[in-house]
Amino acid sequence: MHNNWLEKYFKGDRTIWLVVFILTLFSLLAVYSSTGTLAYKYQSGDTEFYLFRQARFLIIGLALMYLAHRIRYNVYSRLSQIGLFIAIPLLLLTLIIGTNLNSASRWLSLPGLNTSFQTSDLAKLALIMFVARMLSRKQENIKDFKTAFLPIMLPVLIVCGLILPANLSTSLLIFFTSVVLMFIGRINMKYVFIMCGLGVVLLSGYVAVKYNSEDRGRVVTWINRVKNFSSGEGNDNYQADQAKIAIATGGLVGKFPGNSTQRNFLPHPYSDFIFAIIIEEYGFLFGGVLMIFLYLLLFFRVIRFINHSPRAFATLLAVGCSFMLVFQAMINMAVAVNLFPVTGQPLPLVSMGGTSTLFTSIALGIILSVSREVEKEKKEGGGELAAA
Amino acid sequence: METKKDIMWRIYLVFAGFLLFGIAICVQIFRIQFVEGDYWRSKADSLTTQIRSIEASRGNICSSDGSLLATSVPIYDVRMDLNADGLTSEVFNKNIDSLSLCLSNLFKDKSRSEYNHDLRQARNGGSRYFLIQKNVHYADLHKLKQFPLFRLGKYKGGLLIDQRNVRELPFKELAQRTIGTMRDIKPVGIEASFDGSLQGASGSRLMQRIAGGVWMPLNDKEEVESKDGNDIITTINVNIQDVAESALGEHLLKNNADHGCVVVMEVETGNIVAIANLSRTPDGSYQENFNYAIAEATEPGSTMKLASLLVGIDDGLIDLNEKIDVGNGLMFYCGQKMEDAHPPKKTKLTVREAFMTSSNVGVSKIITHYYANKQQAFLSKLQSFGLNNKLGLQIEGEGRPHIKNAKDKDWNPCVSLPWTSIGYEVLLSPLQTLTFYNAIANNGRMVKPKFVKEIRYHGQLVKAFPTEIIRDSIVSPSTIAKAHELLESVVDSGTATALKNPNYRVAGKTGTAVINHQKFGYDKNNKTYQASFAGYFPADRPKYSIIAVVYAPSSGVYYGGAVSAPIFKEIADKLFSNEMSLHNELAASDSLNKNIPEAKPGQQNDLNKVLASLKVNALTRNAEATWVSTTGSEEGVVMTERNTHIGAVPNVIGMGIRDAIYLLENSGLNVKASGKGAVKKQSIDPGTKIIKGQKIVIELG
Secondary structure, eight states: OHHHHHHHHOOSOHHHHHHHHHHHHHHHHHHHHHTHHHHHHHSTTOTHHHHHHHHHHHHHHHHHHHHHHHSOTHHHHHHHHHHHHHHHHHHHHHHHHOEEETTEEEEEEOSSSSSEEEHHHHHHHHHHHHHHHHHHHTGGGTTOIIIIIHHHHHHHHHHHHHHTTTOHHHHHHHHHHHHHHHHHTTOOHHHHHHHHHHHHHHHHHHHHHHHTSSOOTTHHHHHHHHHHHHHTOSHHHHHHHHHHHHHHHHTTTOSOTTOOSGGGTSSOTTTTTHHHHHHHHHHIIIIIIHHHHHHHHHHHHHHHHHTTOOOHHHHHHHHHHHHHHHHHHHHHHHHHTTSSOOOOOOOTTTSOOSHHHHHHHHHHHHHHHHHHHHHHHHHHHTTOOOOO | OHHHHHHHHHHHHHHHHHHHHHHHHHHHHHIIIIISHHHHHHHHHHHHEEEEEEOOOOOOEEOTTSOEEEEEEEEEEEEEOTTOTTOOHHHHHHHHHHHHHHHHHHHOSSOHHHHHHHHHHHHHTTOSSEEEEEEEOHHHHHHHTTSTTGGGHHHHHOEEEEEEEEEEOTTTTTTHHHHOBOOSSSOBHHHHHTHHHHSOBOEEEEEEEEGGGEEEEOOOTTOBOOBOOOEEEESOOHHHHHHHHHHHHHHHHHTTOSEEEEEEEETTTOBEEEEEEEEEOTTSOEEOOSOHHHHOOBOOGGGGHHHHHHHHHHTTOOOTTOEEEOTTTEEEETTEEEEOSSOOSSSEEEHHHHHHTTOHHHHHHHHHHHHTTOHHHHHHHHIIIIITSOOOOSSSOOOOOEEOOTTSTTOOTTTHHHHHHTTOSEEBOHHHHHHHHHHHHTTTOEEOOBSEEEEEETTEEEEEOOOOEEESOSSOHHHHHHHHHHHHHHHHHSTTGGGOOSSOOOEEEEEEEEOOOTTTOOOSSSOOEEEEEEEEESSSSOOEEEEEEEEOOOSSOOOHHHHTHHHHHHHHHHHHHHOGGGSOOOOHHHHOOOSOOOOOOEEHHHHHHHHHHTTOOEEESOTTOSEEEEEEOSSSEEEEEOOOOTTBOOOOTTOOHHHHHHHHHHTTOEEEEESSSSEEEESSOTTOBOOTTOEEEEEEO
8 A cells, every 4th residue: 555655656666765765864864063164154053953954955946856757758858958048048047147256157046036056067068968869869870970969968068167167076077077068979989089178188177278368267166176186285175184183083984974074174075075074984895884874775776777778869868867967976075085175066966066066966857757767668668678 | 456565565665665675774883982973072071071271369468558559340342132032123123223322321432323323333244253352350241141132142142251460550540650560572660570479370170061061070080170369468558649749740730740759668667658659651641551669770860969978977087077178069070170059158168068969079079089099999889888799589570770880991080089079970870869868868778779678378378578688787877967967057057948847857969960860862962861869857756758850841940859859748747747756745734635425425435435535534424325425524524325216206316327327227217317416306206106117317417
C-alpha cells in the first residue's frame, strides 16, 4: 500500500531519490552546525535562522524537483532555447549592474523577491540542456564542422565569455562540462581538441589584456589564488590550513554532529568548505567516503537507466545534468581537501545557498524526468532497445 | 545501435574519470588524517583552545574614612571597522552624515564635516581599525552605542570597542603625589610602594573559541582564579587635605614662590592627615609634581634652633633665663659674618628671648659658649634625637638627612658649630623636621609618620599598621616642658604672633633660611629663602603637628612668620572647627535652655528619639499613632495623632520636607516642592481622594 503510494507519485529512479534525501539531510545538519558564526554576525545570535532558511530552500527545491520530474523531458528541449534566450541578456545585465560582491558582479537582485540570484546558475542549466538538444539533433552529421560543431560551439563560448569576467570557476566548469558533453555526443575529436585550444587561447588572451589594463577586475584575484595554491602562502592558505585541521581532527568517525570547532575558523564553513566540516563531524568514513560515494552513485544510476534509453537527447540531457552536478561536487570536495585552489563552487544540494540550490534541484528533477520516462518506455516497449 | 554504443563507452570513460577523482580525494583525506595528522591536530589545539589570563582588578587607595583616592575604572578606545562585512555602501551613505554630527556633538573635537570627511576617506582607504576616540568614559560610550550606524553593532555598524582599566583619582589633584602612580619609569607614591599588595594576582583559565569570536571557559582543574588586589586605607583625611592643598596653593601664589609643601600629622599616632606638595608650572599655576615633603632634604634654618637649645638644656648647661650678649645682632666667626634678621631690641637677651625672636647671634653664641670645646658631644646629642637617620617611611624616596661629625673633612671647627646650631650645614626634609617637632608635642616620644594604616581585602582587614615608636623619649620630661615653653613663647610674643587666636593656642617655630637650592645657588645680592613654620596645637594637649615650607618666595616677604605661618593657621582653623574634641566645653549655664523647643510634626518614633536626646519631655495623647502633630506646652512637647487615611491626601502642613515627601509619595502622589523650612501650603487639600500619579505642589517656608 505504502509502496504503491510512493510509486504513484515519485516516479523515476528510487536510488536517486534516496541519494537526494540523504544529501538534503546532510545539508540541514551541516548548515545548522556551521552557521553559528554567521548567525552571531548577522542575526544577533539567532542560530536557527539559517537552519530554517536552508530548510525553506530545500523544501522549495524538492518541490521544484518534483514538478520538474513530472514534466516530459522532451519539453526541456524547447525550454532550453527559451532559457538561453532569457539567460544571455540577463548575464549581460548582471555584468553591467549586478550587485558587487567581492568585486565580482555575479548577482542580480530579484525585484519583489527579497533575494539575489546568480544568473550563471540559470545560464548553466539552460546551456547544458541546449547543448544536449543540439547534439542529439545533429547526430546524423555529427562529425561535420559547419552543421554540427559550429552551432554548438558558439553559444558555449558566448555564455562562458559572459560569465568569465565575474566568475572564472563557473565559466570553466560550464566550458568543461560542454566539452565533455561534446565528446560524449560524438563530435569529431579533432574539433573537441580545437575547442579546448580555443578556450585556453581566449582565456589567456582575456587575462593578458585585463592584466595590462587599468581596471584589472578579478584577474588579480585569480592569479593570486593560483599563486597561493602553488606557493602555500596567503589568505587562501589560511583557509586551506583550517580545512586540513578540520579534516585531520575529524578522524575516521568524526567528532559527531554539532561538535565542529573549525567552523569558527573557516571563513565559509557552510559553503566552500562544508565538505571539511562534514568530515570533521562525521569522519573519513561516514562523511568523506560516504559523500563521494553518494555523488558517484548518482552518476552511476544515471548510466544505468540511460543504458535502456534509445534516445540520444534523453541520454545527453541526463548525462549532461548529472555530469555538471557531480563534477561540481568533485571540484568542491577537491578544494576542501586542498587538491584544488579555492574556487567558490558550492557542494550541490549540501552547501547553504539560495538560487543555486533551486537550480540544482531542477537539474535533478530533469534527470528524474528522463529516468521516469525511460522506465515507462521500458515497461511499454518490453525492454526492447531501438535506435533514435 | 552503433551510435548508442559509441555514446555509452564515452560515458563509461567519464565515469571512470569520476571514480579516479573520488579516489584522489579519498587519498588526500587519508594523507591529511594519517600522514600529516599529528601536525594539523597539534595546530588545532593551539588555535581553538588557549590558556588566557584573567586580569585581577587592582585595589583601591582610600582615605582614612574610606573615600576613594585612587581606583581603577574601565575606559574605552572606540574604533570603527569601516569595511565591516555588513556595512554596505547604502547603509554607510545613509547614516554617515548623522553619525558625524553625533560624534561632533559628543566629543566636540572635530566639526561634523571633518568627521564626515575623515570617515569617508578611511572607508575608501580600506580602513578596518579607524580610531574614533581614545579614553572614552562609560557614560559617553553608552551614548555612542546609540548613534546611527554604531547601534547596528560590530558587524553591521563596524563599532569596535577596546576596554582598558585606568587609574582614576576621584579627588583629582588631592594628595596626588603621595597617592602616586604606577608607570614604567620610576613609579612613585603609595601606588608604587604598595604595588605588591594592590595588584592582586591574575589568574588563568583554559578557554575555547566559539562562534562570534567569543572565548568560552572550559571546565578545567588547572583553572587559577584571579585574586583582586587589596585596598590600601591611608591616613589621609580628604577634608583636611583639601584645606591644606588650597591654603598652600593660595599662599604660594601670593608669594610667587617656586614650590612648597605642607604636612599635617596626628601627634599621638603619627598619622599623616594631609600632605600637599605644589610646584610652579611654566604657566604660573601650581601642581603636584614632586613629593618635596618627603624627598627634599634641605638646610632647615631656624626650626633647627629648637633642637640645638634642647641639647644644651637637656645636658643641664643652658637655662632659659640665662642672658646672652647679642650686641647689635652682628658678629663674626673667624671672619664669617653672622647677622640677625632684625636688629635686636636690646643688647642682652635671655635664651628664651633669643629663641622667640629667632636671633641667630644669640643661639649660635650660647651653643659655641658651651660646646666649642666638645663639638662632637653637641653633634652626637643632635643625632641622638633621630635627626641623622631616615625615618623608614612606607613610601619610598625619602630624602637623606645629614648632621655632620666633628671629624668630618668638611667640618670647620670655628664656623661649622655656630652655623649648625642655627640650621645650616645640616640637611633635613620637612617631614623629618616635623617628626622632631611632633616628638616634642608628644612629650618626647618620637613616632614614625604613617601614611597607610590598614590593608583590607574586600572590606576585611588584612593587615593593620600600628604606630611605630622611633624613640620612646628623646629628652627628659623637664626638657620637654621647657621646649613647650619656648615654642609657645614664639606664638605669644615672638616671630609668629600672627597665630595667636582666642580659640586655641599654638606652639611652634618659624624658620627662614637662605637656601642653597641647586636651581638658585647662594647669591649674596639676590638671596633665595626658604620660609617655614613647624608647630603643633592645641598647645596644652597637642593633637596635630603641622609643618609648612615655602621655597623661594619672591614677593618681597620671606619670613617664616609671614609666609608659612598663615598656611599653618588656615589648616589649624579647619581642624579645630571640624573636631569637637578640641573645643573647650561650654559653661553649663549656656547649654540649659529654659524654653521648650519647637518641633515639627512628623513620625512619633523619630520625635521621641530627638526629644529624648535633648532631654525634653514628650507628652503623647496616643502612643500608637505613627504620625503626630505637635504643640508646645510648659512641660514639654505635646503630640496629637494626625489622621492619615488610606486613599486620601494626608495633611503635611508644618512637617519637614523629609516627612512630607515620604508621606505624599507613599500615597501615590507626585511631589514638587519649593522653598525651605516647614510645609506652609499644599496644593491639594487634605482628605481629598487621591488620584495616583497626580502632582502636588508643596511650599515650604
